[in-house]
Amino acid sequence: MASHVIDAAGLNLTFQTGDGPVHALKDVDLGIDRGEFVSFIGPSGCGKTTFLRCIAGLETPTDGSLTVNGVTPDEARRARAYGYVFQAAGLYPWRTIARNVSLPLEIMGFSKAEQAERVERVLALVELEGFGRKFPWQLSGGMQQRASIARALSFDADLLLMDEPFGALDEIVRDRLNEQLLRLWAQTEKTICFVTHSIPEAVYLSTKIVVMSPRPGRITDVIDSPLPKERPLDIRDSAEFIAIAHRVREGLRAGHGDDV
Amino acid sequence: MKSLGPVLTVVAALLALWYAAAVVMNAQWTYDQAERAGTEVTLSELLADTMTQRRPKLPAPHQVLSELKKTVIDTKVTSKRSLVYQASITLGATLTGFLTGTLLGIALAVAVVRSRVMELSVTPWAIISQTIPIVALAPMIVVLSSRIGIEGRLIPKTVIAAYLSYFPVFVSMVKGLRSPDAMQLDLLRTYGAAPGQVFRKLRLPASLPYFFAAMKISMAASLVGVIVAELPTGAVQGLGSRLLIGSQNGQPLMIWAALVVASALGAGLILMVGLLERLLGRMMGVRA
Numbered sequence: 001m002a003s004h005v006i007d008a009a010g011l012n013l014t015f016q017t018g019d020g021p022v023h024a025l026k027d028v029d030l031g032i033d034r035g036e037f038v039s040f041i042g043p044s045g046c047g048k049t050t051f052l053r054c055i056a057g058l059e060t061p062t063d064g065s066l067t068v069n070g071v072t073p074d075e076a077r078r079a080r081a082y083g084y085v086f087q088a089a090g091l092y093p094w095r096t097i098a099r100n101v102s103l104p105l106e107i108m109g110f111s112k113a114e115q116a117e118r119v120e121r122v123l124a125l126v127e128l129e130g131f132g133r134k135f136p137w138q139l140s141g142g143m144q145q146r147a148s149i150a151r152a153l154s155f156d157a158d159l160l161l162m163d164e165p166f167g168a169l170d171e172i173v174r175d176r177l178n179e180q181l182l183r184l185w186a187q188t189e190k191t192i193c194f195v196t197h198s199i200p201e202a203v204y205l206s207t208k209i210v211v212m213s214p215r216p217g218r219i220t221d222v223i224d225s226p227l228p229k230e231r232p233l234d235i236r237d238s239a240e241f242i243a244i245a246h247r248v249r250e251g252l253r254a255g256h257g258d259d260v
Numbered sequence: 261m262k263s264l265g266p267v268l269t270v271v272a273a274l275l276a277l278w279y280a281a282a283v284v285m286n287a288q289w290t291y292d293q294a295e296r297a298g299t300e301v302t303l304s305e306l307l308a309d310t311m312t313q314r315r316p317k318l319p320a321p322h323q324v325l326s327e328l329k330k331t332v333i334d335t336k337v338t339s340k341r342s343l344v345y346q347a348s349i350t351l352g353a354t355l356t357g358f359l360t361g362t363l364l365g366i367a368l369a370v371a372v373v374r375s376r377v378m379e380l381s382v383t384p385w386a387i388i389s390q391t392i393p394i395v396a397l398a399p400m401i402v403v404l405s406s407r408i409g410i411e412g413r414l415i416p417k418t419v420i421a422a423y424l425s426y427f428p429v430f431v432s433m434v435k436g437l438r439s440p441d442a443m444q445l446d447l448l449r450t451y452g453a454a455p456g457q458v459f460r461k462l463r464l465p466a467s468l469p470y471f472f473a474a475m476k477i478s479m480a481a482s483l484v485g486v487i488v489a490e491l492p493t494g495a496v497q498g499l500g501s502r503l504l505i506g507s508q509n510g511q512p513l514m515i516w517a518a519l520v521v522a523s524a525l526g527a528g529l530i531l532m533v534g535l536l537e538r539l540l541g542r543m544m545g546v547r548a
Contacts, residue, residue, distance in 0.1 A: 056450055084447065086443050090447055093544075104451045107448070135545035136545075
């Protein structure tokens with residue numbers, strides 16, 4: 001299965017806590033192909049963020065195998081295989097937007113000229129041209145998050161890992177950013193792993209929806225979306241969209257068992 | 261200028277309080293003099309006399325002012341009687357002590373943040389160092405440094421000032437360097453940043469607000485340290501020595517003038533740190 005960008009087989013992760021072991025991931029099997037847009041959805045504690053962090057090499061699974069681009073997540077991390085977008089924009093308040101975006105480039109040792117060229121390109125990609133000289137506090141929350149996406153894109157990793165990037169934003173802004181993200185995905189042909197707890201967001205964005213449930217964190221359903229790649233916002237009123245959303249909801253409910 | 265009214269009110273209230281206290285505290289001497297001379301004092305005589313005694317218990321503000329005028333403006337700055345000259349001696353030691361202490365505080369903080377062993381071994385001693393009263397330690401340092409053949413007073417004064425001023429910087433810098441949260445550190449990990457890069461690009465800039473807050477405290481501590489170092493052991497120069505000579509010779513005006521100059525010096529130094537902070541803040545995009 002070397003064709004998968006991400007390949008997880010029998011993945012387990014147990015955290016040792018003061019209250020005993022917590023089974024954050026149990027027997028996770030998943031293959032993600034190049035160019036896919038995969039959403040992970042589930043209630044808190046279902047392991048969706050943990051799985052993303054495993055892919056990023058920020059957590060180490062206790063059992064099972066996980067490869068990114070055919071190598072271990074740690075090697076992939078050191079090869080700068082992915083850009084990671086956190087829930088908070090996490091821009092440095094003491095750097096301008098342009099200097100924030102060039103932070104990874106500085107660390108990776110790009111030349112000054114190359115840094116400037118790339119910053120300009122990715123800021124255009126997230127529609128923040130002309131904002132490079134502003135400081136983060138001068139931008140709205142949505143713009144800050146776009147700047148943080150630009151930062152993750154700046155070094156041209158083929159894989160984009162996004163951990164509830166729009167979770168803290170209001171719905172109107174979120175709709176706009178979702179549209180922009182789809183456009184950006186079509187332009188750059190990246191593989192995107194996207195953690196969310198919003199059903200419409202997951203269905204609207206994804207080619208593949210991974211439904212997860214907690215205690216222990218596991219995958220309960222994997223839905224390949226039949227929606228076309230071209231998606232106007234009003235696709236959310238179509239029968240197909242509603243059918244997929246319904247299936248996600250069913251999956252979430254089944255996973256919850258008698259918990260709720 | 262809306263704030264001018266309240267500010268002036270407070271100043272006026274303080275001055276009134278000062279004058280009232282001067283009358284109360286100096287009255288006894290006036291009464292004693294009158295008794296010895298076998299005369300009565302009227303209230304107006306009492307008020308006039310308590311404002312103009314040559315060796316009052318508490319000099320009135322205008323007396324301090326005229327002493328300041330005499331020793332700051334009317335005396336040549338090269339003269340030992342000039343408070344400007346004495347203040348410059350204190351200022352020099354304060355700055356060298358402050359610089360030494362700040363650098364030491366930063367170095368210790370960096371070491372502690374980088375290494376668990378250093379944290380366990382240095383932190384307790386740093387805290388213990390501040391529990392020793394400086395008035396007990398200062399004479400020892402002065403005497404010891406002359407025993408081992410160090411000429412002049414600058415080095416022992418610097419040592420004492422640094423001893424007091426490193427601590428606020430140390431404590432704040434440890435906190436500041438540790439202020440970035442887990443997400444910020446994770447982000448740099450995803451870039452494969454080396455520890456040195458994490459330090460330079462994240463920890464150091466994140467610690468700057470803490471650093472400036474600490475510098476203001478340690479500047480004041482440094483000044484206090486120098487003055488304490490000038491007090492004992494027959495120091496012949498600096499504001500501290502003026503305080504000592506004033507109290508030995510029973511010249512309260514001299515003491516008060518030196519005190520005013522010392523506090524003005526402290527305020528000026530802290531103001532300078534604040535200006536530096538503003539300047540750097542503007543470069544680093546702090547919202548105005």
